[in-house]
Amino acid sequence: MKILLAEDDPIQLEPLYAALAKAGHITDATLDGETAQWLMQEHTYDLLILDWMLPKISGIDLCQQHRQTGKGTPILMLTARDGLMDRVTGLDAGADDYLVKPVNVLELLARVRALGRRSPLWTGDILHLADLQLHLATLTVQRQGVSIQLSTREFQLMEYLMRHPQQVLTRDQIERALWEWNMQPESKAVAILIHRLRSRLQPLGAETWVQTVYGMGYRLSVPEATD
Numbered sequence: 001m002k003i004l005l006a007e008d009d010p011i012q013l014e015p016l017y018a019a020l021a022k023a024g025h026i027t028d029a030t031l032d033g034e035t036a037q038w039l040m041q042e043h044t045y046d047l048l049i050l051d052w053m054l055p056k057i058s059g060i061d062l063c064q065q066h067r068q069t070g071k072g073t074p075i076l077m078l079t080a081r082d083g084l085m086d087r088v089t090g091l092d093a094g095a096d097d098y099l100v101k102p103v104n105v106l107e108l109l110a111r112v113r114a115l116g117r118r119s120p121l122w123t124g125d126i127l128h129l130a131d132l133q134l135h136l137a138t139l140t141v142q143r144q145g146v147s148i149q150l151s152t153r154e155f156q157l158m159e160y161l162m163r164h165p166q167q168v169l170t171r172d173q174i175e176r177a178l179w180e181w182n183m184q185p186e187s188k189a190v191a192i193l194i195h196r197l198r199s200r201l202q203p204l205g206a207e208t209w210v211q212t213v214y215g216m217g218y219r220l221s222v223p224e225a226t227d
Contacts, residue, residue, distance in 0.1 A: 001046035001116055002177050005029045006036035007078060008054050012103065019105040024139055024155050028181045033057030039181060040066060045073055047115055052079035052090065060093050067094035074115040078103060127162045130222045132206055134162055143204040153178070154197050161210065161220035170217040194218055
């Protein structure tokens, strides 16, 4: 998933960022609410992880602002406030879940997986498209009894395509989804990654599912004979 992580304490931010990256997530991280607000306006995320007490703009204000726009992106609130009314305030502001600091990374990852499963495509920790399965916990793709291990970047691309089946995705959209906001990939990075993913899918007989739409981008589509 593409995740925004806003946490004002760099000592806590670093291990959370590392754990999310190791789990295969693309994470934009920031230490203040103002930058988080800008990132939320400029980018599309699958999950927002917001610390309540961010400088400049608090996490609770960001949460309320985001919900007022009508967006339904899941929000996980981090905070040292563990009182009943604090939890009620956080949830009423629009947060979907609430995690009290200090954060245990295993619990954080479990909460992230739980929020990710709100997509109708998820069953447990598996993403389905026809008879193709993408396993979140092991970064593997499986079809008809054959399982292939993907690299982190290949998994991120496969997950993004499977979350947007049948949609034509431009190179810019893929770059924004797979690279952090302050990183600039090489011009052919997406094309090279698409080629690598097709090669990975070949033993599964699914390499043609990743289609090039000339002049527009790429699309993950199940051939009619296979659907």
